[in-house]
Amino acid sequence: MQLLYLIVPLAPLAGAIVAGLFGWAIGRRGAHWITIVGMVVATVASAIVFLDVLDGNIYNGPVYTWLISGNSRFEIGFLIDRLSATMMLVVSFVSLMVHIYTIGYMADDPGYQRFFSYISLFTFSMLMLVMANNFLQLFFGWEAVGLVSYLLIGFWYTRPTAIHANLKAFLVNRVGDFGFLLGIALILMYFGTLDYAAVFGSARTLAGNTIEILPGGAWSLMTVICILLFVGAMGKSAQFPLHVWLPDSMEGPTPISALIHAATMVTAGIFMVARMSPLYELSETALSVVMVIGAITALFMALVAIVQNDIKRVVAYSTLSQLGYMTVALGASAYAAGIFHLATHAFFKALLFLGAGSVIIALHHQQDMRHMGGLRKYLPVTYWTTLIGAISSAGIPGFAGFFSKDSIIEAAHLSKLPGAGFAYAAVLLTVFVTALYTFRLIFMTFHGTERFRGHGAHGEAHGHGGGHAHEPHETPAVVTVPLVLLAIPSVCAGWVIGPVLFGDYFGSAIVVAPSHDVLAQMGEHFGGVVAMMTHGLVTPALWLAVAGIVTAWYFYLKRPDLPEVVRRKAGLIYTILERKYGFDELYQWLFGDGAVRFGTGLWKGGDVAVIDGVFVNGSARLVGWFAGVVRFLQSGFIYHYAFAMIIGILVLLTMIFLI
Numbered sequence: 001m002q003l004l005y006l007i008v009p010l011a012p013l014a015g016a017i018v019a020g021l022f023g024w025a026i027g028r029r030g031a032h033w034i035t036i037v038g039m040v041v042a043t044v045a046s047a048i049v050f051l052d053v054l055d056g057n058i059y060n061g062p063v064y065t066w067l068i069s070g071n072s073r074f075e076i077g078f079l080i081d082r083l084s085a086t087m088m089l090v091v092s093f094v095s096l097m098v099h100i101y102t103i104g105y106m107a108d109d110p111g112y113q114r115f116f117s118y119i120s121l122f123t124f125s126m127l128m129l130v131m132a133n134n135f136l137q138l139f140f141g142w143e144a145v146g147l148v149s150y151l152l153i154g155f156w157y158t159r160p161t162a163i164h165a166n167l168k169a170f171l172v173n174r175v176g177d178f179g180f181l182l183g184i185a186l187i188l189m190y191f192g193t194l195d196y197a198a199v200f201g202s203a204r205t206l207a208g209n210t211i212e213i214l215p216g217g218a219w220s221l222m223t224v225i226c227i228l229l230f231v232g233a234m235g236k237s238a239q240f241p242l243h244v245w246l247p248d249s250m251e252g253p254t255p256i257s258a259l260i261h262a263a264t265m266v267t268a269g270i271f272m273v274a275r276m277s278p279l280y281e282l283s284e285t286a287l288s289v290v291m292v293i294g295a296i297t298a299l300f301m302a303l304v305a306i307v308q309n310d311i312k313r314v315v316a317y318s319t320l321s322q323l324g325y326m327t328v329a330l331g332a333s334a335y336a337a338g339i340f341h342l343a344t345h346a347f348f349k350a351l352l353f354l355g356a357g358s359v360i361i362a363l364h365h366q367q368d369m370r371h372m373g374g375l376r377k378y379l380p381v382t383y384w385t386t387l388i389g390a391i392s393s394a395g396i397p398g399f400a401g402f403f404s405k406d407s408i409i410e411a412a413h414l415s416k417l418p419g420a421g422f423a424y425a426a427v428l429l430t431v432f433v434t435a436l437y438t439f440r441l442i443f444m445t446f447h448g449t450e451r452f453r454g455h456g457a458h459g460e461a462h463g464h465g466g467g468h469a470h471e472p473h474e475t476p477a478v479v480t481v482p483l484v485l486l487a488i489p490s491v492c493a494g495w496v497i498g499p500v501l502f503g504d505y506f507g508s509a510i511v512v513a514p515s516h517d518v519l520a521q522m523g524e525h526f527g528g529v530v531a532m533m534t535h536g537l538v539t540p541a542l543w544l545a546v547a548g549i550v551t552a553w554y555f556y557l558k559r560p561d562l563p564e565v566v567r568r569k570a571g572l573i574y575t576i577l578e579r580k581y582g583f584d585e586l587y588q589w590l591f592g593d594g595a596v597r598f599g600t601g602l603w604k605g606g607d608v609a610v611i612d613g614v615f616v617n618g619s620a621r622l623v624g625w626f627a628g629v630v631r632f633l634q635s636g637f638i639y640h641y642a643f644a645m646i647i648g649i650l651v652l653l654t655m656i657f658l659i
Contacts, residue, residue: 001049001052001057001059002059002061004045004048004049005049005059005078005080005131006063007041007042007045008042008045008046008049008088008092008127008131009042009124009127009128009131010124011038011039011041011042011045012035012038012039012042012095012120012121012123012124012127013038013120013121013124014038015034015035015036015037015038015039015116015117015120016035016038016117016118016120016121016124017117018034018035019031019034019035019113019114019116019117019120020113020114020117020118020121023113023114023116023117024113026113027113028112028113031112031113031116031117032099032102032103032112032116035099035116035117035119035120036096036099036100038120039092039095039096039099039120039123040096042092042095042096042123042127043089043092043093043095043096046085046088046089046091046092046093047089049080049085049088050085050086050088050089053080053081053082053085054082054085058080058081059078059079059080060077060078060079060080060081060133060196060197061077061078061133062075062076062077062133063075063076063077063078064076064077066136071192072188072192072193072194073193073195074134074136074194075134075136075137075195076136076137076140077132077133077134077137077195078131078132078133079131079132079133079196079197080131081506081507081508081509082505082506082507082509083271083274083275083339083506083509083510084130084131084509086339086343087130087271087339088127088130088131090342090343090346091123091126091127091130091264092123092127094258094259094264094346094347094350094486095119095122095123095126095259095264097350097354097482097485097486098119098255098256098258098259098350098354098482099116099119099120100478100481100482101255101258101354101357101478101479101482101483102115102116102119102253102255103478104361104475104476104477104478104479105253105254105255105357105361105479106253106255109253111155111156114155115152115155115253115255118148118151118152118155118256119152119255119256119259121148122145122148122149122152122256122259122260122264122265123259123264124144125141125144125145125147125148126141126145126264126265126268127141128140128141128144129141129142129144129145129268129271130268130271132196133195133196133197134194134195134196135184135187135188135194135196135199136194138272139180139181139184141268142177142180142232142236142268142272143177145236145264145265145268146170146173146177146236146265149166149169149249149256149260149265150166150167150169150170151166152166152252152253152256152259152260153165153166153169153249153251153252153256153260154166154167154251154252155252155253155256156251156252156253159251161251162251162252164248164251165245165248165249165250165251165252166249166251166252168244168245168248169245169246169248169249172235172242172244172245173235173236173245174235175231175235175242176231176232176233176234176235176236176242177232177235177236178231179227179228179229179230179231179232179235180228180229180231180232180233180235181232182228183224183225183226183227183228183229183231183232184229186211186221186224186225186228187199187225190206190209190221191203191206196275199279200278200279200511203222203278203279203282204282206221206222207220207222207282209221209222211224220283220285222279222282222283222286223283223285223286225279226276226279226280226282226283226286227285227286227289229272229273229276229279230269230273230286230289230290230293232269232272233268233269233270233272233273233327234269234293235269236265236266236268236269236272237266237267237268237269237270237323237326237327238266238297238319238320238323239269239293239294239297239323239324239327240293240296240297240300240301240324241583243297243301243320243583244580244583244584244587246266246316246319246320247313247316247317247320247580249316250310250312250313250316254312254353254354254356254357254360255354255357257312257315257316257353257357258349258350258353258354258357259350266319266323267323267326267342267346270323270326270327270330270338270339270342271339271342273290273327273330273335273338274330274335274338274339274510275509277333277335277510277511277512278511280330280333281333281511281512281513281516284417284418287330287331287332287333287417287516288331288417288418288419289331290327290330290331291327291328291330291331291332291412291415291417291419291420291423292331292419292422292423293327293331294323294324294325294326294327294328294329294330294331294423295324295328295412295419295422295423295426295427296324296426297320297321297323297324297327298321298322298324298325298327298328298426298427298430299321299324299426299427299429299430299433300581301317301320301321301324302317302318302320302321302430302433302434302437303433303577304317304577304580304581305317305318305321305433305437306433306436306437306440306577307574307577307578308437309368309369309370310367310368310369311356311359311360311367311368311369311372311441311445312353312356312360312367314369314437314440314441315349315352315353315356315441317437318349318352318393318434318437318438319349321430321433321434322341322345322349322393324427324430325341325405325408325427325430326338326341326342326345326408328408328411328412328423328426328427329341329407329408329411329412331415331417331419331423332408332411332412332414332415332417332420332423332516332518333411333415333417333512333513333516333517333518334407334408334411334415334518334519335506335510335512336500336501336505336506336510336519337404337407337408337411337501337519338408339506339510340403340404340407340494340497340500340501341401341404341405341407341408343404343493344392344400344401344403344404344489344490344493344494345401345404347392347400347486347489347490347493348388348389348392348393348399348400348401348486348490349389349393350486351385351386351388351389351392351483351486351487351490352386352389352390352393354479354482354483354486355382355385355386355389355483356386357479358379358382358386358475358479358480358483359372359375359379359382359386359445361475361479362375362378362379362382362472362473362474362475363375363452363472366452369441369444369445370444370451371451371452372444372445372446372451372452373444373445373446373447373448373449373450373451373452374446374447374448374449374450374451374452375445375446375450375452375472376446376447378471378472378473378474379446379472379473379474379475380474381474381480381483381484382474382475382480382483383446384487385480385483385484385486385487386442386445386446386483387442387446388487388490388491389486389487389490390438390439390441390442392490392491393434393438394431394434394435394438394439394545394548394549395431395434395435395541395542395545396542396545397532397533397536397537397542398491398533399490399491399494400489400490400491400492400493400494401490401494402494402533402536403494403495403497403529403532404494404497405431405541406532406536406539406541407497407501407519407522408427409424409427409428409431409541410518410522411518411519411522412424412427414518414521414522415516415518416515417516428540428541428544429544431541431544431545431548432544432545432547432548432551433548434545434548435544435545435546435547435548435549435552436548436549436551436552437552438548438552439548439549439552439553440552440555440556442552443552443553443556443557444556447556447557448556448557448560452472495529497529497532498526498528498529501519501522501523501526502519502520502522502523502526
C-alpha cells in the first residue's frame with residue numbers, strides 16, 4: 001500500500017514533466033493523453049487508498065529524510081487517514097474532470113502542452129500538501145501551489161491584466177505565508193519538532209505557556225501559533241482582508257478557475273486548520289478570530305457578487321463567500337462540517353465554473369452576462385447541469401449544498417464562543433444573497449431575451465475576435481461530459497451526511513473539545529437524510545433561499561428594468577459594492593504606491609542626499625577643503641616656514657612651563 005501512496009502524487013508529476021519538457025516532441029495529443037493517464041492513475045489509486053482507510057488502515061511514516069539538524073529531523077512523509085484520504089479523492093477527481101474539460105476549452109491555444117503540464121504540476125503540489133505528516137512538507141506543498149497558481153493565472157502572459165493578476169495573487173499570498181512561516185517557526189522553537197503526531201501529542205502540556213510579543217504583554221503561546229497559522233490560511237483561502245487576489249485571478253483560463261477555486265488551492269487553508277484542530281481547540285480566542293473572519297468574508301463577498309456582470313467573477317465571489325462558510329464552521333469547532341462543505345462545494349463550484357466556461361466557448365469568449373440571455377435552447381446540457389450547480393449552491397433541500405450549508409448554519413447557532421451570534425446572523429443572511437446572485441446568473445445567461453447578437457468577443461479570448469458569425473451551439477463532449485459527471489455528486493454527495501458529521505467518520509484525524517462539540521449536539525436530533533430535508537422545509541434558511549430566487553426572477557425576468565432603477569437609487573451603496581469596498585484602491589495606495597513613495601524616499605533621501613551627497617560628494621569636498629588648508633600652509637616662502645617654527649617653539653615652551 002505504501003507504493004500506492006507514492007503513486008498518487010508522482011503520477012501527476014510524471015505527466016507534468018513529460019508534457020512540460022517534451023511537449024514539443026509528443027505533440028498536443030500526447031500532452032493531454034500523458035497527463036490525463038497520470039490523473040486517472042492518481043484518481044484510481046486515491047479511490048483504493050480511500051477504501052483501504054475506510055477499513056481502518058491508517059498510515060503515518062517518513063518517506064525521505066531531507067535534513068538532520070541537532071535533534072530536529074526534516075522529512076518528507078505521509079499521513080494517510082480519513083481526512084487526507086477524503087481530500088486526495090476530491091482533489092484527484094475534480095482535477096481529472098478539469099483535465100478532460102481542458103481538451104475542448106484550450107483546443108486552439110498555442111500554449112496547449114504547457115497548460116497541461118502546469119495543471120498536472122498543480123495537482124501534484126496539492127496532493128503533497130494534503131498527504132503531509134509534518135510541517136516541512138506542508139510548507140513545501142503550500143508554496144508549490146502558490147507558485148504554480150502564479151504560472152496558471154498569468155498563463156496568457158502577453159496580456160497586461162493577466163500579469164497584474166498573477167503578481168497580485170503572488171504578493172498577497174506572500175503576506176499570508178509570512179505569518180504561516182512564523183507560526184511554523186514558533187512550533188519548531190517550542191516543540192523541537194515539525195512532526196504532526198509529536199506536536200499534537202505534546203500540545204496540551206504547552207497550552208499554558210505564554211510568549212511576550214511586546215515587552216510587558218503576555219500572550220498565550222497556542223493563541224499566537226494558531227492565529228499566525230490562520231494568517232497563512234487567510235491568504236491561501238482568500239479570507240478578508242487578504243481576499244483581493246482571487247477575483248482578479250479570473251484572468252487565467254476557465255479550467256484553472258475551476259481547479260484553483262473549487263477543490264484545490266483555496267481549500268488548502270480550510271484543510272490546514274482542520275488538520276491543526278488539536279492546536280486550535282486549545283485556544284478559544286483563535287477559534288473566535290477564525291469564526292468572525294469567516295462570517296465577514298461570507299456575507300460581504302456575497303454582496304459584491306450581486307453587482308458583478310462578468311460571469312466568471314460572479315462565481316469567483318461566490319467562492320469567496322462559500323470559503324467564508326467553511327471558515328465559520330472551523331471557528332465553531334465543526335471541523336467535519338467545514339470539510340464536508342469543502343467536498344460538496346468542490347463539486348458544485350467546479351460545475352458552475354465549467355458551465356460558465358462552456359457558455360464562454362459558445363459565445364466566442366464573451367463573458368459579460370449583459371450580452372447573453374436566451375441560451376437555454378442552444379445549450380441544453382450546459383443549462384441543466386449549471387442549473388443543478390446553482391440549486392446546490394443556493395442550498396435547496398435534497399441537493400449537496402443544502403446538507404453541508406445547513407449544518408454550518410446550525411453549528412454557528414449552537415456555538416457558545418464569542419462572535420458566534422454575529423457569525424450566525426451573517427451566514428443566515430448570506431443564504432438569501434447567495435440564492436439571489438446565483439439565480440441572477442442563471443436568468444441573465446440562459447433566460448429572457450437574446451442579447452448576444454452583434455457583440456464581439458470579450459475577456460478570455462487569446463487570439464480570438466470578431467462577432468458571432470454562427471448561432472451558439474452546445475459545446476463538444478469533452479466539455480459536457482465533465483459537466484454531467486460533476487452534476488451527479490452536486491446532487492447526491494450530501495446524502496452521506498449522517499456518517500460524515502455524526503458518525504465519527506474522521507476519527508482521530510480531527511480533535512474537538514467536549515465543550516465545543518456542536519456537532520454532537522446536532523447529532524442528538526439527527527433523524528436521517530429524509531428527516532433533515534423535511535425539517536429543512538420549515539427553516540429560515542430555505543425561505544431565505546426561496547426569497548432570493550424569487551427576487552432574482554422578478555428583477556431579471558419579470559421586470560428587467562428594475563435593476564437599473566435600484567442601481568440609481570442605491571447610489572453610494574451600489575458604488576461601494578461595485579468598487580469592492582475600496583480594498584483594491586486602498587492596497588494600491590498603501591502598498592503599491594506606498595512602495596513607490598518609499599523607494600523614491602530611499603532614492604532621494606538615501607542615495608542622492610546621504611550616499612552621493614554625504615559619502616561621495618561630501619568626502620570629495622572634505623578632501624578639497626583639507627587640501628586648500630594644507631596648500632595655504634605650504635606657501636614655498638622660507639620666512640613663512642621660519643615664522644611657523646618660531647611660533648611652534650614658543651607654544652611648546654609655554655606648555656612646558658605651564659606643566
